[in-house]
Amino acid sequence: MTKVLVSDPIDQAGIDILAQVAQVDQRVGLSEDDLKAMIGDYDALMIRSGTQVTADVIKAGGRLRIIGRAGVGVDNVDVPTATQQGVLVVNSPEGNTIAAAEQALALMLSLSRHVPQAHASTMAGGWDRKKYVGNELYKKVLGVVGLGKIGSHVARVCNAMGMEVIAYDPFISADRAQQMQVRLSSLENLFEQADYITLHLPRTPDTENLVNEELLGKMKSTARLVNCARGGIIDESALADALKAGVIGGAALDVYAQEPLATDSPLRSVQERLILTPHLGASTTEAQENVAVDVAEQIRDVLLGLPARSAVNIPGLSAEIMERLKPHLQLAETLGLLVSQLSGGQLQELEVRLQGEFAQHPSQPLVIAALKGVLTSALGDRINYVNASLEAKGRGIRVLEVKDETSKDFAGGSLQLTTRGDQGGHSVTGAVFANGDLRITTIDEFPVNVSPSRHMLLTRHRDMPGIIGQLGSVLGEHNVNIASMQVGRRIVRGDAVMVLSIDDPIPPSLLVTIHAINGIKEAHPVTL
């Protein structure tokens, strides 16, 4: 029975999707130890930001195939360990974009018009119209730090509100910024010029405490700072001091270095000009439904053996690419399986050569598929698209990628894999024919035209009378049925290869007999 554990509150629409393919257990508020004890029974884990998916949790998940994060940030998942264990991590990169952008806008407006303070004062019996005089956003300068999905939506709305928008994002081109009517600036310049600053960048080792005492000191004394991105990007003690000393005009935060916010956080001692919300950026009904559906669909698909559209730990392998390149990926994997069984021994290098039209496809997914095939012989089910590159690296296998667009061997191009290792090397080529059929087109230097089949026997032998007959007899005597047979050779009576598709695997004792046939130089049983 396929089982999914849901360990954070998830919209019912997502649960309903998971229930189409699995037993769904909802257990919110588990400790790390509880999760470790339970996770071994589950094929998938669905979370929001509340569950910490540590390395120990992932390692305890013996049959865990996928972790789905209903949201953007995967900072509560140990992604490197998931990758190492071959566990796919998926998220919902766009499901809560609008919600988070609107939370930033709500906080900017609340800051400029003192909405929470005026509300609290009115509820307490007051009617103070002087104290809460605010400012307009119109014609003010907005500084956006991080002009990605959320930052650019905020920029668009603020442009429409008549603000002048400047931005700092080292990974965005000036052209792209110009299209959004945004002027790029340095970080220091942005902090000096802006009346409002809003953060929309990820928390990484580079961005930790990026907004520190020095940067806060550059802000106008009237300027206001909003953070709906991630805690830890602002130095919270420095911010508390800057607010108390009137160095800046105000701040509004949705996210904190430690969540929930510690009772003794210096932020709690700031009396004025500060608005705090408890990580509500994604908390709209619409966003929660979006992310739940988006991630539940991906978990369902992966459990059904289909690709996920937003995999965090398979670079360059989107669902769209998986679908478009399906036969090509299958070919790469099949050739990988084939060449590794021909090669045996310790592999040191794999060359992946994309020839003719093949060279126009993105190479990274094809390389990953080839590596998965190559490593399957050694690692079986443990190897998948998630951990293939990492496992190859860990084994010291050098991967070379070659693109040769000039090759004209087949209309759709071809893919060649060549291994080099302690037992020499082998090379196989294959193509995808118009109807999606896969063909093996060369084995080492010999041309062949073979459809891959589950069990095969490949020999290298001297091209001389009697060998084919003898091999056929030996297989017959051992009750191994031959489905098809083909010989590839370059010169008459030189070396040749024989490729047999057989209905049954070759037992080891039979292989010894085959090797003993005069003229057979190599014999490789292959399972694809």
Ligand SMILES: NC(=O)c1ccc[n+]([C@@H]2O[C@H](COP(=O)([O-])OP(=O)(O)OC[C@H]3O[C@@H](n4cnc5c(N)ncnc54)[C@H](O)[C@@H]3O)[C@@H](O)[C@H]2O)c1
């Ligand atoms: N408060 C919430 O509930 C909530 C909800 C959703 C997303 N988020 C957070 O919002 C942030 C933005 O999300 P997004 O979906 O827009 O991500 P995104 O990946 O689309 O955009 C992030 C942008 O930050 C830029 N960037 C990276 N490093 C930078 C640096 N050192 N300086 C400046 N810019 C840098 C990137 O180039 C990118 O353009 C993330 O931290 C995400 O986790 C918070």
Ligand SMILES: O=C(O)CC[C@@H](O)C(=O)O
């Ligand atoms: O689950 C949440 O509410 C937080 C979501 C948000 O921070 C995200 O990264 O998507």
